[in-house]
Amino acid sequence: MAFMPELPEVQTVRQGLNKLVKGSKIKSVEVLYPKMINIPAEDFEKKLAGKEIIQIDRRGKYLLFRLSDDLTLVSHLRMEGKYEVQSEGTERPKHTNVVFHLTDGRELRYKDTRMFGKMALVKNEDVYKLSGLNKIGPEPTEQDLKFDYMKEIMHKSHRKIKGFLLDQSKIAGLGNIYCDEVLWLSKINPEQLTNELSDDEIRRLRANIIKEIAAAIKDHGTTVHSYSNAYGEAGQFQNQLHAYGRKDEKCECCGTTMEKIKVAQRGTTFCPKCQKLHGDLSD
DNA sequence: AACGCGGCCTGTCGGC
DNA sequence: TGCCGACAGGCCGCGT
Secondary structure (H helix, E strand, O other): OOOOOOHHHHHHHHHHHHHHHOOOEEEEEEEOOHHHEOOOHHHHHHHHOOOEEEEEEEEOOEEEEEEOOOEEEEEEOOOOEEEEEEEOOOOOOOOEEEEEEEOOOEEEEEEEOOOOOEEEEEEHHHHHHOOOHHHOOOOOOOOOOOHHHHHHHHHHOOOEHHHHHHOOOOOOOOOHHHHHHHHHHHOOOOOOEHHHOOHHHHHHHHHHHHHHHHHHHHHHHHHHHHOOOEOOOOOOHHHHOOOOOOOOOEOOOOOOEOEEEEEOOEEEEEOOOOOOOOOOOOO
16 A cells, blocks of 8 residues: 555654654755745755754644744645655665755655655745645644534535545545545445534544544554654554455445445545435435 | 636556 | 556646
């Protein structure tokens, strides 16, 4: 399975980066793929030289490298973006897009097979003006994702629930994998219209989102120690997926063959028996 | 204004 | 065998 970073994976990468490069100083930067940067490559390289990496934060699926002089490097891994730290001079993998040379002789590399990832260097005060972050929804946690909020925005949305859950402006951090998982856990059909969900279904969905994301973060967290210098690899959580990637397999709940359809332009796996549309009374 | 959809990317895989 | 289209998918930007 390919590495597809959703919130738990990004959190794991963040933890790894904090262990490896928090407090390090950037000597120089090489941009090998200028398209992924929000400003001209030479400005990017010039502004980053000499900066200290104070810490790495996360918001939704975005990594926020907090730097000295009130700068933040915002990094989105998209599909397959990975970070690794190696000694300077060691062989670089194919598709290395950006190299941060550190003053201690190591280098932090960003590599991305799909070339989809994005980086933006901005002042701290401008982070939440960036496209995407300017309208990002609450984190999927007990404290931030309130039932009343969910009920209110879901009541106003007429799209299919799968599309709603993928929308980062409604709830931050869910991607295709965890959407299929929480819908299966909640026994909700991915094509059910969002405003048609009952209070009980909203309650179940909320509880499963919070529980699932927390469990995935915990699982990835436990594998962190097995990595010495690369934090882009997936953890163990793929072993706990019930819906995603299980097309044509038996539903773990009822034994029915799982089906794959397209919803909101995304591959969507679900159980046609456990996850019926409202009003579908067939077996 | 909310929402759908094409485009961005490259590696992999199935079909002929 | 080799080619080639379909597919994978997060998010931006545009059109309705």
